[in-house]
Amino acid sequence: MDMVTLQDIARAAGVSVATASWAINDDPKARIPQATRDRVRRVASELGYRRNALARGLARGHSDLIGFISDGVATSPFAGQVIRGAQDEAWRQGKILLIVDTGGDRKIEERAFEFMLERRVEGLVYSSWVHRRVDAPVGLAGVNAVLVNCYDRLGRLPAVVPDEVGGGLSATRLLLQAGHRRIAFINASARTPASVGRLKGYRQALSEAGVAYDPSLVIREKEADQESGYRAMREVMATGATAVFCHNDRTAMGFYDALRECGQRVPDDISVVGFDNQEVISAHLHPALTTVGLPQYDLGRLGIRALMARGDDSTNHPAAGSGGLEPQLVPCPLVVRDSIARI
Amino acid sequence: MDMVTLQDIARAAGVSVATASWAINDDPKARIPQATRDRVRRVASELGYRRNALARGLARGHSDLIGFISDGVATSPFAGQVIRGAQDEAWRQGKILLIVDTGGDRKIEERAFEFMLERRVEGLVYSSWVHRRVDAPVGLAGVNAVLVNCYDRLGRLPAVVPDEVGGGLSATRLLLQAGHRRIAFINASARTPASVGRLKGYRQALSEAGVAYDPSLVIREKEADQESGYRAMREVMATGATAVFCHNDRTAMGFYDALRECGQRVPDDISVVGFDNQEVISAHLHPALTTVGLPQYDLGRLGIRALMARGDDSTNHPAAGSGGLEPQLVPCPLVVRDSIARI
DNA sequence: GTGAAAGCGCTAACAG
């Protein structure tokens, strides 16, 4: 155990603790000669001194800790970049993340919350694995908090979410630009921000291009996974579509499978575009899948940024009057690969 | 800002801070009447009191924090369960994880290390995304630390890793039990714990079953990804193998692809078993892939357990004399699905 | 320029 304290340093360097503190932290507004500064620091490193963040935090009144609660981001197959983005941004501001993955368990969430507050986190990010509406835990109000990849029912907390509409728009536009006019859409039937938003984008792109919206081209599948895509294939092909926009890459993967079993090929027989850019899938399908990425890293980064901005803003208002904070939309990047043919 | 302190509680409840402290923490060895306890706690909750972990940690001399440094676990597509396991176990012991994902960057690692030590973490887990040998960062020695999913060159730090040999053994045995005798193995050519271990297990199973080892059945691919499996298909089929053990699920996925393009089918034309149980792939291939799982959750859990055990053990010896701690092997569970046919 | 000293909020002897 290295229990070298500032006192030890001060004594060894022949200065007072105050001076030692200033030297160690290189406090610019302490006017001590460079020589002293250097001497203290040298002594410190010789003795293997290390600041005690507990004591420091207690004295200064801040912890430099930011809480990050997720319902599965840390352990989900592909949302981890959110954490990376958050961490990088926090880091940049000299803060460190206290991460707890609740797995969606309210009990754990409650406890995590308690833990973080006890540790005097300077802000709290509450994030969801999948973009959705959440019931923000009671208590999140009254704390500097922001929602990431989810939004509150009442819009009382600032939120940072992917621009699903924009994503659907770019995916469909791409198909349109390649000359497609009959574009099927395998969508999830549950009303999620993703299914609603992407459909909206799809319709918007169609309308922009002067293509009439044909509801029969929209296949609704309960889940949006490999099975759905596999199952939906026949229906899609029956519509005579020359291209299909899949709700996500997993759906596209299933679609590829089914298609291949019928001896048909992407993109010759039909063009495909996915969503999510789940690399294990999209980058390795044959042919590689053109898709729309989720801006995970940016979600994390902007979440922290929003948090810190709010923190500075001492007015820290829990959302103006009406209670309708609009979520901040983060664009979804198009990832072009080989699954679209011009016609 | 809730800045209700113990003092406030004590005053409001008409007791001393000491008594308040005991009541709040429900200290069993403080002999105060239940009535007082209750009163204090009630006052505390009424006033919205919350312990200050910084002050508490400083006074008690421990932080209840455990550092978790990873080179990508948090952000990797499928290793996140390690964190979940670690977190659950830490939690069970009343500790909380301070996680930093370095992305393999030494600079960040260094800083993370510093950060954690300043925060007086009670132990440090150093984990790798992929099972490998690491150069444990200088400074890890002298701290209560354990390696997870990686091991030190010199075996000076306790390590917890998956049992690759056992995994290769069960995969191959399963094929053998289904009656296969000519079993190909698409392996990665780099000498990693995975490639070496799985091959060893494969050979061991063969030998157990009295099947001669035929080197020509082992296909070595530089990487072990979808492309490898895709590419290796021809070679595998040319050997006349009736089954193939793929180094991982991604390889199996590529193999499936290539096979289907030739109009052949799993498992009728050839049985396949993978490794990793990367669900996005294995559970959704057609037919679903029989594979060997990585014990991610357990790695995390056991890592923390080892750490805490070491911590208790005040003798905390940096590995006995010779310097050869054997890594703790965690079994890899077989996940049986539909890609094996009896012959 | 530098030091003394008063906290930060809590715990844990030690008294009573």
Place this chain on the structure above:
DNA sequence: CTGTTAGCGCTTTCAC
């Protein structure tokens, strides 16, 4: 049974 008090290690105001 309960209160007093001396720290825990550091920051920061205020004197010198």
